[in-house]
């Protein structure tokens with residue numbers, strides 16, 4: 001939650017920081033702010049609203065755009081409502097120190113009371129303004145440099161943070177630190193300039209060299225000098241490891257699409273192919289997953305698998321449960337990371353924990369991993385963001401390689417997570433002998449066809465758009481699916497809720513008669529996944545039950561289906577594939593449907609209200 005970015009070097013910092021904030025807006029977008037230093041004084045501009053609102057304030061005022069040092073922030077409110085005053089950056093009482101912060105200082109109230117006793121005053125309701133004044137107080141009392149003051153102050157706070165701090169008295173220096181929230185430092189040639197950001201996207205066109213801070217690390221960034229990293233609690237000096245960025249500018253731009261979400265939906269054939277690359281080896285009849293190969297015994301001897309995740313990733317985890325139990329015959333439990341971390345779960349050394357996260361930064365998932373490790377479990381990560389906290393915290397894992405996902409509503413992250421889980425289930429099933437050779441070969445070939453099938457499926461966009469126009473004014477919707485497609489029903493409902501704000505519920509189709517059927521009337525659209533597999537006849541009966549209560553049915557069916565077509569109000573066809581692989585196809589029309597409804601309702605598709613792309617707070 002919240003994006004922070006900063007620049008120090010010979011260029012004008014304003015365009016770098018503003019463009020950087022736009023790229024980080026997926027992390028939060030209820031207020032934005034920038035501080036520039038032109039060698040004379042601080043220029044602080046901040047406002048409730050988006051970065052574009054901030055630009056409106058600064059655009060006609062050259063003074064506000066001057067300076068070679070800038071720090072900026074785009075906010076997702078935690079302490080204090082979104083308003084101009086609570087927006088970052090925050091300045092200390094002395095007017096010397098400036099801070100941007102992503103995270104939460106849990107003991108801010110106690111510190112604030114103490115600072116008030118010492119004469120400090122506060123303009124905002126934020127924990128961040130408390131932190132910058134605490135740094136000022138420490139600096140004054142200890143008579144130390146800024147880096148040391150930040151370190152000492154952080155040692156007395158409880159919570160999570162990624163911060164960037166500037167001191168007017170030291171205009172060639174920035175201090176950054178992290179605990180629980182990410183921070184990347186882009187390094188210019190010969191240390192002549194530095195870029196700081198919550199991820200590398202704000203500086204990808206300026207440098208490919210970056211240092212990612214680890215938790216508990218603080219960096220002193222001084223022009224003309226190598227970045228110095230220290231451990232916050234014990235002052236240990238750490239060698240900063242400079243990594244080469246793989247990210248390209250095209251990947252983080254809209255590429256001609258109206259929204260990132262639409263672009264990301266259309267990127268799925270490529271994203272799935274990238275997930276397969278080097279892993280799905282059809283010719284060799286083999287699935288190569290280094291994470292499993294290196295810890296084969298752990299998986300083969302596992303008593304059970306516990307999947308921990310949140311939101312869409314949790315839905316992918318549910319698909320994983322069906323896949324792993326069906327193919328590899330390993331008992332699986334799927335847990336909300338937020339519940340798992342606090343409910344004193346039974347975890348043993350023979351459990352394999354699979355943590356799924358697009359961002360790799362979700363606070364609850366990270367905490368669940370830490371708990372599982374403390375209790376001796378082996379933890380496997382499925383992440384999209386390379387080098388993210390979860391990727392680093394897990395023992396091993398598999399990257400989805402979906403490329404940057406910027407739309408807040410997850411799309412390609414979901415299908416690529418399912419792709420990895422399918423590869424894992426097939427591989428383990430093969431190794432355990434629970435999938436016969438012939439079946440395995442059939443699956444490999446069917447998997448291989450998925451990217452082209454998704455490509456073909458995307459051609460139905462106009463048809464889905466038409467259906468969206470018919471149901472866009474619904475106030476409630478039901479999503480039903482069975483077996484592998486029950487989690488897809490949950491995901492379809494979540495997609496609609498989060499970007500169109502229409503209430504939607506996902507249910508296992510057979511559960512409908514235990515309650516939700518009471519909701520059915522002529523105003524209630526039900527989206528049913530009714531592909532021609534295992535439970536087809538039963539789902540057809542559910543459809544009949546809805547129709548006989550005047551409900552509207554939009555069915556996702558297998559190509560060539562006649563039965564459902566005769567009953568449903570609208571049908572969307574998906575290509576034929578193995579039942580276990582259908583989630584990779586049935587998901588696509590539901591994503592398109594939510595997208596079009598949200599666009600037709602004039603909603604902000606990529607930045608829905610109250611949400612943020614990565615939830616790095618509890």
Ligand code: M6R
Nearest residue numbers: 311312313357358359362409410
């Ligand atoms: O980055 P993660 O996969 O850990 O994020 C988990 C959820 O916050 C995320 O899936 C959220 O539910 C999305 N907005 C869904 O579209």
